[in-house]
Amino acid sequence: MKRISLLPILSLLAFTACKKDFGSMNTDPKNPVAVPSATVFTYGQKLMADVYTSTSVASAPWRVLAQSWTENTYVYEAQYNFAAYNAPDGWWNNFYGTTLANLENAKKQFPTDIADPAKARNAAIIADILEVYGFNILVTTYGNIPYKQAFNRSIPFPAYDDAKTVYTDLLTRLDTCIAGINTGAASLGAADQIYKGDMTKWKKFAATLKLKMAMLLADTDLTTATKKVTEAVTTGVFAANSDNALFVYQSDATTNTNPVWQALVNSGRHDFAPANTIVNVMNSWSDPRLPLYYKKDGSGNYSGAFPGKANSYGSYSDFSDAWQSQVLPADLLDYAETEFLLSEAVARGIAIGGTAESHYNAGITASILFWGGSATAATTYLLQPGVAYTTAAGDYKQKIGYQKWIALANRGWDAWTEIRRLKQPNLDVVNPPTGANGKLPLRFYYPLTTEKVSNSVNWSAAVKTQFGGTDDLVSYKLFWMP
Amino acid sequence: MRKLLSLLVMASLFCTAAIAQIRTITGKVTDENSKPIPGVTIQVKGTNTGTTTVENGTYSIKVPAKAAKLVFSAVGFASVEQPITAASEINVSLKVSSLDLTEVVVTAYGIKKQAKELGYATAKIDNSSLNQAKVVNPVTALAGKVSGMQVNLLGNGVNPDIRVTLRGNRSITGNNQALVVVDGVPVPQSALTSLNPNDIDNINVLKGANAAALYGSDGVGGVLMVTTKRGRAGKPVIKVSSTTQIESVSMYPKMQHTYGGGSDGIHDPIENTSWGPAFDGSSKQVGPTLADGSKLMLPYVSRNDIRTFWNTGVTMQNDVSLAGGDATSDFFLSFQDVNIKGVTPKDKNRRTGGRLNANKKWGIFSAGANIGYTVSALDIANATNPNSSTGTVNIYDNLLNTPDNVPLKDLSDWQNNKWAAPDGYFNGYYVNPYWAIDNVRRTRKTNLLNGNVELGLKPLSWLNFTYRLGLYNESYNDHAQYAQVKYTKAYQRPTDNNGYVGEFTNTSRRINSDILVTLDHKFGDFSGKLTLGNTIRDNYNNYSSIEATALVVPGVYNVSNRTGEAVVSQSLNNSRLTAQFADLALGYKDFLFLDLTGRRESTSVLAPDNRTYFYPGASASFVFTDAIPSLKAGKVLSFGKLLVSANRTGLVNLGAYSLETPYNVASGFPYGSLPGYSTSSRVNNPNLKPEFVNSYEGGVQLGFFKNRLNVSATYFNSISKGQIIAISTSNASGYSSTYINAGKMTNKGLEFDVNGTIIEKKNFSWSVGVNGTYIKSKVAELTPGVSEVALGGYANSAYIYAILDNPYPILKTTAYLRDDQGRIVVDGTTGYPKQAPALKNMGQTTPDFMLGLNTTIKYKSLTLSAVFDYRTGYVFYNRLGKGLDFNGHSLHSVEYNRQPFVVPNSVIASGNGYVPNTSVKTQSGQFDYWYGVYSKIDENYVGDATFLKLRELSLTWTVPMGLFGKQNVIKGASVGVSGRNLFMWLPKSNEFTDPEFNFSTGNAIGISDATVYPPTRIIGFNISLTF
Structure with missing residues (x-):
């Protein structure tokens, strides 16, 4: 038994009179109220990677919605049913409550915490770029979101801001960041796990993000889109796979591994399988990425499971070893996607150099090379009539849409967003899930257990302003949809 | 000469008078059976002169001439006042009293x-x-x-x-x-x-x-x-007692015994769920085909072996105590050893302890020490661990995932029986519960010291000083382990486990230092007693934990024997409370009393501006039968008292350090060599103030027929304001909760007690007591914009809340979508019920009416006592039922022979309204329905929590002294049998478990899940001897 120290007893014996001043008794000796800002940034950045790349049905059912993967036993999300695991709540809380909260906190602290003002500014810019990335995802998923009043300790129930206004502000913020980057000054270094503080790369990232966000406006506001795209290309977007924004995972502890590995391998569960939608398309074009994405099934073929049905694990292909690796990096923004965006820009008449076909080919090649395929395989693939830009089926939206979808097979949210944007592949027509609860969701509804309940006044106002009533449905269109 | 004579006479008279001023009175005090009572206090009324009776009940007291009365009093007996006459011997007989109001x-x-x-x-x-x-x-x-x-x-x-x-x-x-x-x-x-x-x-x-x-x-x-x-004056008394109790499961959830292992009606030898075909006695495989080709073929019948898992538990308690003392000192020494073997096999708990209570008086100075020390050792299967959920296995849940056809009772020897070993056990997904109780364990060793030292000084008859120092020190070490197990990959097996070991240490210490000054005086008809006091309390808690989540050498449970980082954490809490208080008790003619109290408290957990607060209280009591003695004349009413009180109390429901918002080490960090910190999800409010509770109480106590029948009723009302509540904020603020002072809660109720001796004869008596409580609580206010505060439960399934304008607390669960008439809406194609979009308020989870009945029957030397407990007016949620619908054991799943059926009282959407559903059957009658649809609607598992329990039943035989002959060693003996929780009467709708069980000790009451084992009944036999 621990020895009971007699000192406190004796001192209390002496002090039986009143003792008003407790001194610093109410300060926790074991938990700090101030920490180095870089540590908070590091965590926020890892969260961004984790949250974005996760495949959890409680927050990120995107791969299933985009039908690059599908579910085996519990098919709620495959049938567009989110009530069981509340993905809208999870996605929202993951971004606001943890990821962006930490990034914002670090950003606010940098000026006081980092001695070198140029370094502090660079650090704040990196955090801001990531925040824009995160807010872009939120506003493009939900619509109106709390923005101006967000992350304010004195406002526990922030009001929602108009989505278009938020979007415009995000683009302005990106411009400010790009202008403020000082490639000559010091930066975060090892605390930044994506680019190790390399400001040149962050400039490219910001420009590429701007390109991406501008293209989202192309259907509804081609003028702004053209302007922003041109600016971005001038600044300099991703030019090679070495520019990709990858967050590298580690194998030393379970929490440091890729969330996809945790879900597919570590859990011991078999919740997911490749979707037959994408596998059949890839099969029809003898896509060289087939062996890179999947393993052959029992009969020596590549096959996918049926979205919306109860599938028996083992009857279809499994995911490749590369996808099931503990250290598979999370891919936030990459070169292949950049080339597809440029291809689309040209196709829409925005003059940024090159042709739609050249960018399209570059995009496909970049994707194949990124996953470990060879340049020759890429060239062969591009010669196929169904793949070659001139002979591929449909308009530019369908050509680019399908190839981008294949390239984004392991980047669920972006794959789903591109399908919503380009309307290709048109899943509602080509492969509606069995038992689907309506059409492919165009958005997420606001969190039912948090926002609707705790921020009810602002929630009702947001729903009324956007949709006119009290219903908050996944079928409602967002401002950027034609 | 005559002058001398008269002088002499006068002198002698004077002398006699002087001598006659103090005289000695002796006597004996006995009880109704003429047995002597030691330790009776005899006091000359109105003075400080007193004495006590010794072992044989005799006393001797010196009384002044003017003394008028002697007061005889003893605990458990009605006091007697005896007038002092010329007699030098006064013998008194005292009667046992159940309601002794001079007590x-x-x-x-x-x-x-x-x-x-x-x-x-x-x-x-x-x-x-x-x-x-x-x-x-x-x-x-x-x-x-x-x-x-x-x-x-x-x-x-x-x-x-x-x-x-x-x-x-x-x-x-x-x-x-x-x-x-x-x-x-x-x-x-x-x-x-x-x-x-x-x-x-x-x-x-x-x-x-x-x-x-x-x-x-x-x-x-x-x-x-x-x-x-405490000890008593007289010869030392030794008591020895020994009790043995047997415990067995008293209620199992109702289960079906028609279908066995498999899914969708097809037999599967390795399946944990019972959705297979109906039992038909045919020979079917159980478990996998092993690497050597062997397989277990058994007749496919219901064996119902789940029940055989539970043991008969045995508890042995042995006590010995020694008490003694003399006129100025007393001591009490005791030892106890309790050894409990549980109903869950291999669960044990052993508690050994001792206590010493010694007091001594030297004139005006007195000192006492009361110290108890206990050592306990708990050794159980690690089904739940308050320290960490890693490394636990839910034994009960594993047990329930065993189909009826599996011969579980023969699968306990996992070390030698290849069909019970991890690679051969039938279940492809869950572990063998017998393997689990050997390989997943938790132990706790606790040392608890609780004692106090008290010093008293009474320099004057009306002035008293007391100083009390109390120390409570509890330290425990927890060890938890999960064996490393790697299964064969040849066929479906549960997930491998890398092994786990956790060590947790906690020390809690509380020091209390109180000083009291009491002034006591009588002013004619008035009496007054003023108590002033100062108190200091210091709370300290130190906790640390270290866990390894992957072992290298299996079976070596040392945190160094690991791969990967150890998971470590530490916490320290220290807070202090000081207070000054005063209590003024006034009495008028011994029938009217007024008591005023005031307290000024200061706590370290609030900010300096808010940490000191004062609150007063007052209470009064009027014994109207003493004020108006004529009321007692009718021989019916023998006692009557009215009482009323009002009081305000401040309270601080906050732990130490709750005003700051610290950063937490980010989960998963250090990441390689990178440190990471995370903002807190709760922003703390440095301006928190204490909550205040205003309570009012009024009641009446009546005694009839010389207090043979006693009735009392009290109405109480308490209003709590400015509660410190955690409210959920929008995550968009960067955090998800914060504390504020808001909210108002009321509790109103009525308590009544009726106690009476129905029959009182020489050899037979029967007394009954009934106590009842009716209570109505309400969450009167929260804060604008917030209509409910979450307390705990299973998110989006069954959760406990404090809801505005509702009783506290409320259970909300997922529910059926219903039309205006309450009929269940089903889908027109699948026939499946639809789920309502929001959680439904299912009612309160604490009873609004409780009744207790205590009765004792004495016949010669036999005593029979019973205690009944009844509660009603509330509901509870049985997560166990949800589990049974997953694993296919649920009884209602066979109601339609596992075939599709039309959901009773259901409707289908048609146009703008609904039409009754008479033809659309559920698409599946199996797992897809019962688990996939029915079990997701948790209102199906909410039931009436009413119960009537026979809590205690005991029969004791006090061995008559005559049987021991003329020896002087054994002074008393008794032998008895007792039972606890013998019977439980539940509504038919409750087919699962005891509604009293709960998954947590906090305020989230009303949820019972599979971390709680089945209810048990206990029967014991006891023998005790007094020397």
Whole structure:
């Protein structure tokens, strides 16, 4: 038994009179109220990677919605049913409550915490770029979101801001960041796990993000889109796979591994399988990425499971070893996607150099090379009539849409967003899930257990302003949809 | 000469008169059976002169000539006042009294008052009532015995948790349990649960905040004042007692025995769920085909072996105590050893302890020390671990995932039986529960020291100083382990486990320092007693944990034997409370009493501006039968008292350091070599103020037929304002919750007690006591924009809330989508019920009406006692039922022979309305429906929590002294049998488990899940001897 120290007893014996001043008794000796800002940034950045790349049905059912993967036993999300695991709540809380909260906190602290003002500014810019990335995802998923009043300790129930206004502000913020980057000054270094503080790369990232966000406006506001795209290309977007924004995972502890590995391998569960939608398309074009994405099934073929049905694990292909690796990096923004965006820009008449076909080919090649395929395989693939830009089926939206979808097979949210944007592949027509609860969701509804309940006044106002009533449905269109 | 004679006469008269001023009176005090009573206090009324009777009941007292009366009093007996006559011998016989109102009651801080003075309701449970069922944990013996008190046994097993509340819950999120005070020192509830019930002389329950006005903050939920035994003047008395109890499961959930292992009606030898075909006796494989090709073929029948898993538990308690003393000192020494073997095989708990209570008086100075020390060792299967959920296995859930056709009873020897070993056990997904109880274990070794030292100084008859120093020190070490297991990859097996070991250390220490000054004086018809006091309390807690989540060498449970980083954490809490208080008790002619209290408290957990607060209280009592003696003339009414009290208490429901918002080490960090910190998801509010509770109480106590029938009723009302509640904020603020002062909660109710001796004859008596409580709680206010505060539960399934304008607390669950007439809406294609978009309010989870019945029958030397406990007006959620619909054991899943069926009372959407559904059957009658649809609608598992329990039943035979002959060694003996929780009457709708069980000890009451084992009944045999 621990020895009971007699000192406190004796001192209390002496002090039986009143003792008003407790001194610093109410300060926790074991938990700090101030920490180095870089540590908070590091965590926020890892969260961004984790949250974005996760495949959890409680927050990120995107791969299933985009039908690059599908579910085996519990098919709620495959049938567009989110009530069981509340993905809208999870996605929202993951971004606001943890990821962006930490990034914002670090950003606010940098000026006081980092001695070198140029370094502090660079650090704040990196955090801001990531925040824009995160807010872009939120506003493009939900619509109106709390923005101006967000992350304010004195406002526990922030009001929602108009989505278009938020979007415009995000683009302005990106411009400010790009202008403020000082490639000559010091930066975060090892605390930044994506680019190790390399400001040149962050400039490219910001420009590429701007390109991406501008293209989202192309259907509804081609003028702004053209302007922003041109600016971005001038600044300099991703030019090679070495520019990709990858967050590298580690194998030393379970929490440091890729969330996809945790879900597919570590859990011991078999919740997911490749979707037959994408596998059949890839099969029809003898896509060289087939062996890179999947393993052959029992009969020596590549096959996918049926979205919306109860599938028996083992009857279809499994995911490749590369996808099931503990250290598979999370891919936030990459070169292949950049080339597809440029291809689309040209196709829409925005003059940024090159042709739609050249960018399209570059995009496909970049994707194949990124996953470990060879340049020759890429060239062969591009010669196929169904793949070659001139002979591929449909308009530019369908050509680019399908190839981008294949390239984004392991980047669920972006794959789903591109399908919503380009309307290709048109899943509602080509492969509606069995038992689907309506059409492919165009958005997420606001969190039912948090926002609707705790921020009810602002929630009702947001729903009324956007949709006119009290219903908050996944079928409602967002401002950027034609 | 005549002058000398008259002088002489006068002188002699004078002398005689002088000598005659003090004389000695002697006598003997006996009880109704003419047995002598030692320790009776005899006092010359109106003076300080007194003495006590010795072992043989005799006394000797010197009385002044003017003395008029002698007062004879003893605990448990009605006091007698005997006029002093010329006789030099006064013998008195005392009668046992159930309601002795000159009896002294120990109130807050050990201040003794007469029961009649109290302006608030209290109840006393004496040693014999506490021990009649030979409980191990004294708190369990309180159930059903006190009106206004709700005792909940939250679980089962060898170390169950108990929750005690008085007059409802005052605080929405804070601690609502009653304060425990042992010998004047407030201690955590764990000090009471490990106290030897034989050491307790009585527990006085101070019911409302009024009664605990002097404990302030901590006592707002009522106080359990525990007084331990003291020695008595006379020859040392030795008591030895031994009890053996047998415990067995008393209720299993209702299950089906028609279908066995498989899914969708097809047999599967390795399946954990029972959705297979109906039993037909044919030979079917059970479990996998092993690598050597062998497989187990068995007749496909129902074996119902799940029940055989549970053991018969045995508890052995042995006690010995020694008590003695003389006129100025007393001592009490006791030892107890309790050895419990649980109903879950291999679960054990052993508690050994001792206590010494010694007091001595030297003239005006007195000193006493009361020290208890207990050592316990708990060794159980690691089904739940309060330290960490890693490395646990839910034994009960694993057990329930065993189909009926599996011969589980033959699969216990996992080391030698290849069909029970990890690679050969039938279940491809869950582990063998017999393997689990050997390989997944948790132990806790606890050392508990609880004691106090008291010094008293009484320099003048009206002035008294007391200093009390109490120390409570509990330290425990927990060890948890999960064996490393790697299964064959040749066929479906449960997930491999890398092995786990965790070590957790905790020290809790509380030091209480109280100083009291009492002034006591009579002014003619008035009496006054003023008590002033100062108290300092220091709370300290130090916790550390270290866990390894992957072992290298299997079977070596050392945290160094690991791969990967160890998971470590530490916490330290220190807070202090100081207070000054005053209590003024005034009495008029011994029938009208007024008591005023005031307390000024200062706590370290609030900011300096808010940390000091004052609150007053007042109570009055009027014994109208003493004021108007003519009321007693009719021989019907023998006692009547009115009481009223009002009191305001401040309380702080916050832990230490709750005003700051610290950063936390980010989960998963250090990441490689990178450190990471995370912002907190809760922003703390540095401006928090204390909550305040205003309580009012009014009541009447009546005694009839010389107090043979006693009736009392008390109305209470408490209003809590400015509650410290955690509210959920929008995540867009960067955090998800914060604390504010808001909210108002009310608790109103009525308590009544009726006690009476129905028959009282020489050899036969029968007494009955009924106590009842009706209580209505309401969450009157929260904060604008917030309509409910979440308390705990299973998110999006079944959750407990404090909801505005509703009783506290409320259960909300997922529910059926219904039309205006309450009919279930089903889908027109699948026939499946639809789920309502929001959670449904299913009702309150604490009873609004409770009734306890205590009865004792004595016949010659036999005593039979029984305690019944009835509660109603509430619901509870049975997650066990949801599990049964997953694993296919549920009884209702066979209602339609597992075929598609039309959901009764259902409707289909048609146009703008609904039409009755008469033809669309459920698409599946199997797992897809019962698990996929039905079990997702948790309102199906909410039931009426009403129960009637026979809590205690005991029969004791006090061996007549005659049987022992003329020897002088054994002075008393008794032999008895007792039973606890023998019968439980539940509504038919409750087919699962005891509604008292709960998955947590906090305020989230009303959810019972598979972490709680089945309810049990206990039968024991006891023998005790007095030397």
